[in-house]
Amino acid sequence: MDNTYLIAAQWMGLALIASLISIRFGVAVALLEIAMGVIGGNALGLHTNVWIDFLATFGSGLLTFLAGAEIDPESLRRHGKAAVSIGLISFLVPFAAAFGFAYFIAGWNLQSAEIAGVSLSTTSVAVVYAVMIESGLSQRDLGKTILAACFVTDLGTVLALGVLFADFNGVLVLFIVATAIALYFMPRWTRWFLVHVPNRVSEPEIKFLFLILFVLGGLATSANSEAVLPAYLVGLAVAGVFVRDRVVVNRLRSIAFSLLTPFYFIKAGLYVSLPAVVAGAGLIGGFLAIKLTAKAIGVWPTSRAFGMPTREANYTTLLMATGLTFGTIAALFGLTNGYIDQAKYTILVTTVILSAVVPTLIATTFFAPRATSPFESAEIDAAEEIDAGPFRRPKAPPETMIRLAGGGPPEDRE
Numbered sequence: 001m002d003n004t005y006l007i008a009a010q011w012m013g014l015a016l017i018a019s020l021i022s023i024r025f026g027v028a029v030a031l032l033e034i035a036m037g038v039i040g041g042n043a044l045g046l047h048t049n050v051w052i053d054f055l056a057t058f059g060s061g062l063l064t065f066l067a068g069a070e071i072d073p074e075s076l077r078r079h080g081k082a083a084v085s086i087g088l089i090s091f092l093v094p095f096a097a098a099f100g101f102a103y104f105i106a107g108w109n110l111q112s113a114e115i116a117g118v119s120l121s122t123t124s125v126a127v128v129y130a131v132m133i134e135s136g137l138s139q140r141d142l143g144k145t146i147l148a149a150c151f152v153t154d155l156g157t158v159l160a161l162g163v164l165f166a167d168f169n170g171v172l173v174l175f176i177v178a179t180a181i182a183l184y185f186m187p188r189w190t191r192w193f194l195v196h197v198p199n200r201v202s203e204p205e206i207k208f209l210f211l212i213l214f215v216l217g218g219l220a221t222s223a224n225s226e227a228v229l230p231a232y233l234v235g236l237a238v239a240g241v242f243v244r245d246r247v248v249v250n251r252l253r254s255i256a257f258s259l260l261t262p263f264y265f266i267k268a269g270l271y272v273s274l275p276a277v278v279a280g281a282g283l284i285g286g287f288l289a290i291k292l293t294a295k296a297i298g299v300w301p302t303s304r305a306f307g308m309p310t311r312e313a314n315y316t317t318l319l320m321a322t323g324l325t326f327g328t329i330a331a332l333f334g335l336t337n338g339y340i341d342q343a344k345y346t347i348l349v350t351t352v353i354l355s356a357v358v359p360t361l362i363a364t365t366f367f368a369p370r371a372t373s374p375f376e377s378a379e380i381d382a383a384e385e386i387d388a389g390p391f392r393r394p395k396a397p398p399e400t401m402i403r404l405a406g407g408g409p410p411e412d413r414e
Contacts, residue, residue, distance in 0.1 A: 004051070011052070014040055015262030028364055029257075030265050031132040031357050032112050037269020038353075048267055056267040059260030060126050060325050061213060061231040066256060068127035068235020069242050069249055071148050079145045082306040085151020086145075086299055087123075090320045092191050093298035094291050095121035095160065099292045101105055106283060111165075112344055114336035119357070120291045121154040121349045123325035125232065126264065127356050130318065131364060142308075143371055146316055151232055158229050165337070170225040179216055179230050186212065186237040194245055205248055206255075209234075226329050268324055272353050276346040284358045285384070287351040292359065295321035311367055318363035327352035 007259070018032035040046030048056070067408030076083065108116065129138070130149050137143030140207040193205035212234060217227030242249050277284060299320045304312035331348040334340040 002089055007049070007052075010040070010044070010046065011263060012283065014266055015048075018131055018262070019318050027052070028127075028131050028134055028360060030261070031360055033265035034263055034269040034353065034357060037266035038272045038274075039269075040262070040266065042274045043269035046266075046270060048270065049279065052119070052263055052267065054388060055260055056264040058213075058217075059256060059262075059264035061217060061227050062252065062256045062260055063126045063129055063264070064228045065231040065235040065323070066208075066249065066253060067125045067132075067147050067212060068151065068232045068237075069239050070129070070132070071144050071151075071236060071239050072243055073240045074243075075141055075144045076148055079141060079148070079306075082303075083145050083148035084152055085306065086302050088156065089298035089302050090123060090149060090154035091121045092158075094127070094294040095157075097122040097290050097294035098287065101286065105286070108340075110335070111339040114164050115330060115339050116287070116344075116348060118157050118164070119327045119330040119334075119352060120249040120287060120323065121151045122157045122323045122326040122330070122352075123320050124322040125150045125154060125228075126261070127322045127360060128255075128319050129341040130261070131360060133257075135364070137369065142312055142316075146319055149234070149316075149320060153320065154232075155229075157326050157330065159224070161333065162225070165333070166247060167224055169223070171219070172225070175216075175219040175223040175225060175230075178219055179233065182216060182230075183233055183237045186234055187241050188264065190238045190241045194241065196307055199247070203251070206251060206393070209238075209248075209252070221409065226326070228325055228329075231399050268328065268353060268356070271328065271349045273346060273350075274334065275342075277350050280343065280347045280350070283347050284350050284354070287347065287352050288358070291323070291351065291355055292321050295359075312369050313368040315363050315369055316365065318359040321359040322354060323352045327355070 008362075014036035016031060018029055018036050021032050022029040037046070095117040098120035099113050102116035103110065103113035122395065125147070128146060132138040132143045132147060135143075138147070189208070190205070192209050197204045213227075213231055215236065216230035218228055219262060220227045296317055299317040300313055303316045304310070328349055331340070331345055331352065332347075335342065335345040
């Protein structure tokens with residue numbers, strides 16, 4: 001099929017079905033869109049093309065930017081040690097475990113094992129952010145701590161990939177310099193747009209943010225890096241600006257979830273070939289067990305050490321075990337550069353996809369945090385009585401708050 005509109009209709013139709021099922025059963029829509037991709041790729045002959053690849057890539061980048069923009073600086077300072085500690089251990093233990101399993105047990109060569117270690121050490125910022133938004137946790141300290149820890153984990157995977165395989169050249173230096181300049185000036189530039197041209201129909205502030213993301217994404221791609229990394233950093237840089245002004249963030253969120261992220265999550269499901277899964281089921285199961293076990297060994301005791309109750313520690317551990325964006329990126333990098341073959345690529349990508357689905361489903365079904373948590377700081381509770389701004393939790397009936405925290409039917413949260 002060459003008709004662009006009919007191809008888009010197929011993808012958006014699957015996204016609509018996923019949304020309706022999500023509303024009916026209260027399951028995270030990202031997981032259902034991945035499932036639609038698996039069905040589309042294996043039963044409907046769905047495939048990607050250049051414009052779908054761009055929409056999916058930009059969707060993941062915009063989600064990553066929004067995840068960074070949700071991390072309020074004050075909350076990050078308050079729980080910075082917890083986020084950094086959880087994020088680091090979430091990278092180091094799974095990397096070592098997956099590398100050791102691939103090299104010593106599966107018999108892969110050194111470079112293939114390194115790709116396996118990087119791919120399976122990741123945490124999916126995109127999946128976690130989608131869950132945080134749907135569950136209402138993105139505005140609570142627990143959710144912001146998890147998002148910050150996700151960034152630390154994925155920063156570790158990007159640095160590991162760069163140290164092990166990157167080609168250091170002039171373009172990479174240009175990308176680093178341009179990113180540093182942009183991060184320094186972004187708060188000032190963004191604040192200027194919000195003050196001088198606010199609430200315009202043409203949305204110049206959103207166009208400005210898109211311009212910066214496109215420029216840095218282009219430089220990152222030219223430097224053999226990934227566009228999602230500068231997107232997250234830019235989000236963090238402007239997070240303080242958006243603490244009081246949520247209008248732009250809400251508009252960007254609408255663009256992302258209505259148009260862009262369905263292409264990203266459905267495309268992720270296309271990577272799962274059911275015949276290949278059957279052929280490599282043993283290794284896929286082994287890698288998945290290694291990743292989940294290593295995340296639990298590292299993240300759970302660290303979360304408990306920083307005062308998280310058992311339920312919240314379980315929830316955090318499971319979400320930190322998710323993988324998608326950087327995991328598939330690392331696997332594709334290995335395939336493109338000849339470090340792994342097609343069979344190993346299929347095994348790794350399938351494991352990454354399963355790690356996006358299995359722990360997320362368990363976390364949202366059995367360990368969704370309650371409406372209030374001892375991990376939430378007393379300072380926030382006191383501030384709510386004055387003027388807490390983004391920290392203020394909505395005054396709603398108890399049953400509504402329980403659904404917000406537990407990921408109840410989305411129609412109850414609108």
